[in-house]
Structures are given as C-alpha cells and as structure tokens.
Amino acid sequence: MIPALGLGLAVGIVLGVVGGGGSIIAVPALVYGVGMSPAQAIPTSLLVVGISSLAALFPRSREGLNWPVIALVGAAGIPAAWAGAAVGKLLDPNILMLAFAAIMVVAGIRMLKKPRETEGSCSVGPNRAFRSCAPKAVGVGLLVGFLTGLLGVGGGFLITPALTIFLGLRMKQAVGTSLAIIAVNSAAGFSAHAAGYTIDWTTTLAFAVPAIAGSLVAARFARRLKDKHIRISFAVLIFAVAAWVTAGTVTA
Numbered sequence: 001m002i003p004a005l006g007l008g009l010a011v012g013i014v015l016g017v018v019g020g021g022g023s024i025i026a027v028p029a030l031v032y033g034v035g036m037s038p039a040q041a042i043p044t045s046l047l048v049v050g051i052s053s054l055a056a057l058f059p060r061s062r063e064g065l066n067w068p069v070i071a072l073v074g075a076a077g078i079p080a081a082w083a084g085a086a087v088g089k090l091l092d093p094n095i096l097m098l099a100f101a102a103i104m105v106v107a108g109i110r111m112l113k114k115p116r117e118t119e120g121s122c123s124v125g126p127n128r129a130f131r132s133c134a135p136k137a138v139g140v141g142l143l144v145g146f147l148t149g150l151l152g153v154g155g156g157f158l159i160t161p162a163l164t165i166f167l168g169l170r171m172k173q174a175v176g177t178s179l180a181i182i183a184v185n186s187a188a189g190f191s192a193h194a195a196g197y198t199i200d201w202t203t204t205l206a207f208a209v210p211a212i213a214g215s216l217v218a219a220r221f222a223r224r225l226k227d228k229h230i231r232i233s234f235a236v237l238i239f240a241v242a243a244w245v246t247a248g249t250v251t252a
Contacts, residue, residue, distance in 0.1 A: 003029075003033045003034055004033075004034050004203050004206035004207045005206050005207075005210050006210075007025065007026075007029035007030075007033050007034070007207065008048070008206065008207035008208060008209070008210040008211040008214070009210035009211065009213070009214045010025055010029070010214070011025050011026045011029070011048065011049065011052065011207070011211045011214070012052050012055075012056075012210060012211035012212060012213060012214025012215035012216075012218065013214040013215070013217075013218040014218075014234075014237065016056045016059075016214060016215040016216065016217065016218025016219035016220075016221075017218045017219070017221070017225070017230060017233070017234075025237075025241060026041075026044075026045040026048060026049055026207075026211075027041050027042065027045045027100065027151070028097075028100075028241060028244055028245045028248065030044055030045060030203075030207070031097070031248070032244070032245075032248045034203060034207070036200075036203070037093070038093040038096060038097065039093070039197075040197075040200070042088075042151070042189075042193055043189075043190055043193040043194065043197045044199070044200070044203070044204055044207070046148075046186045046187075046189045046190040046193065047186070047190055047199070047204065047208070048204065048207050048208045048211050049182065049186050049211075050182065050183050050186030050187055050190065051208060051211075051212060052208070052211040052212050052214075052215045053179045053180075053182040053183045053186065053215070054179075054183050055212045055215050055216050056179050056215035056216065056218070056219040057176065057179040057180055057183070058216075058219075059216065059219040059220045064173050064176065065173070065176045065177050065180060066122065066169060066173060066177045068122075068133070068137075069122050069133070069137050069163070069167060069169070069177055069181075070177055070180045070181055070184075072133075072134060072137035072138055072141060073137050073138075073140055073141035073144070073159070073181050074141065074180070074181050074184035074185070075141065076137070076138045076139075076140075076141025076142045076145060077141040077142070077144055077145025077148065077181070077184060077185045077188060078145065078184070078185075078188040079145070080141065080142045080143075080144075080145030080146040080148075080149065081145040081146065081148045081149035081185055081188035081189040081192055082149060082188065082191075082192045083146055083149060084145065084146040084147060084148060084149025084150035084151075084189075084192075085149035085150070085189060085192035085193055086149075086192070087146075087149075087150055088149060088150040088151070094249050096150070096151060097245055097248075097249045098245075098246065098249055099150075099151065100151050100245055101242040101243075101245040101246045101249070102242075103147065103151075103158070104238045104239075104241060104242040104245070105238070105239065105242050107158055107161055107238055108234075108235040108236075108238035108239050108242070109235070110161045110165060111160075111161050111231050111232075111234050111235040111238070112231070112232065112235045113165075122136065122137055122163075122167035122168055122169060133167070136166055136167055137167060140159070140162045140163075140166060140167065141181075143158070143162075144158050144159050144162065144181075144185065145185055145188065148185040148186070148188065148189040149188070149189045149192050149193075159178040159181050159182065159185075160174055160175060160178045160234070163177055163178060170227075171227035171230065171231065172227065175230075
C-alpha cells in the first residue's frame with residue numbers, strides 16, 4: 001500500500017509539471033514496485049494516468065490549448081491504440097519492457113535538444129495551415145496511439161516532444177495540449193485492454209488518489225518554471241527510468 005501511495009504521487013507530479021511522462025513511471029512502478037504483472041499494470045496505468053491527466057489539465061487550460069491538434073492527434077490515436085493492444089498481447093512481456101526502455105531513451109535525447117523557436121504550421125492552427133498541419137498531426141496520433149496500446153502508456157513522454165519538435169508548438173502550450181491527448185489515448189488504450197481485466201480497486205485507488213492530488217499541485221507550480229528546466233528535468237527522469245526498467249527486466 002505504501003509503495004503505491006508514494007509512486008502514485010510521483011506519477012502525478014511528473015504529469016503536472018511536464019504534461020506527460022507519468023506512464024513511464026506508472027508501468028514500471030506497478031510492475032517492479034507494487035508487484036503487478038505487465039498484463040495487470042498496463043490497463044491500471046492507463047486508468048490512473050488518464051484520470052490524473054484530466055485533473056492536471058484544468059490548471060493548464062488558462063495557458064491555451066490547441067484544440068485542432070487535440071482533435072487530429074486524438075482521433076488518429078484511438079484506432080491505433082486498439083491495434084497496438086492487439087499486437088502487444090502477442091509479444092513476450094520482457095520484450096515489451098525492453099522496447100519501452102529503448103523508446104524512452106530516444107524520447108529523452110530528443111527532449112535535450114533545443115526546440116525550434118519559430119512557430120510551426122500547427123501552432124497557428126489548421127485554419128491558416130491545415131494542409132501542412134493535418135498530415136503531421138495525424139502521423140503523430142497514429143504513432144503515439146499505437147505505442148499507447150502496445151506499451152500501456154498515455155503517450156505523454158512522446159506527445160510532448162512531438163508537439164514541440166514536429167508540430168511547432170511552444171512548450172507551455174504543448175504541455176496542456178499533451179494532457180488532453182493523453183486522456184483520449186488512455187481511454188482508448190484502456191478500452192482495448194479492458195476485456196478480461198479485473199480492477200484491483202485497493203491498489204488502483206492507493207495509486208490514483210495521490211497521483212491526482214500531485215498532478216493538481218504540480219501543474220500550478222509548473223507555470224513558474226522555464227521551458228528549458230522542464231525539458232532537462234524530463235529528459236533526466238526518462239533516462240533514469242529507462243535504466244531502471246532495463247535492469248529490472250534483465251535481472252528478472
């Protein structure tokens with residue numbers, strides 16, 4: 001119970017500060033910290049992260065959300081999440097966890113790179129640049145949605161870098177927009193994994209309640225932080241969890 005409370009709080013803080021990344025803690029925490037199997041941890045993670053993302057979204061809404069991007073990325077991610085869940089059920093759990101770690105390293109490296117200062121086509125909205133924005137947004141949605149279903153992540157550790165690097169959103173707008181997309185992706189991924197899944201309410205609530213509280217408090221605090229500090233902190237966290245996942249998988 002105590003590990004679930006502490007790890008849930010950590011997930012919420014990460015979600016609130018960087019607009020994503022909660023799942024990269026949630027899945028390993030539930031597997032290695034709480035003792036769940038990957039088959040149990042994936043839908044539990046999606047449920048907790050989805051709810052926590054919605055909670056963290058409200059303090060961020062004042063900074064502006066890119067609703068066209070949310071609609072494009074979110075809509076593309078729903079069928080992709082179902083496809084990813086179907087593929088994930090055919091693979092060995094250890095392979096999934098190692099793939100998880102590899103993707104985290106790639107995302108962390110990209111976050112360390114300074115994003116473009118000029119706004120991209122999606123940052124000004126599809127009304128002015130729909131033909132340029134839409135294909136990229138749909139592509140991001142398909143990729144992140146597939147990984148959501150495959151690995152049981154909300155996709156924030158990939159969505160936030162993708163929104164800044166590929167779609168040209170400013171970091172602070174990308175964080176809020178990412179939270180909304182995570183909620184959509186998490187719901188889609190959870191529905192794909194729901195068949196045959198029985199919720200362990202004691203563990204889930206012990207994980208979810210501090211995650212929601214942490215996300216609300218951290219989201220308000222994060223508005224005072226600089227984009228550079230958020231990016232670097234996020235990347236360091238990703239590398240640390242990737243090492244943790246790799247060590248836990250290899251020694252299992």
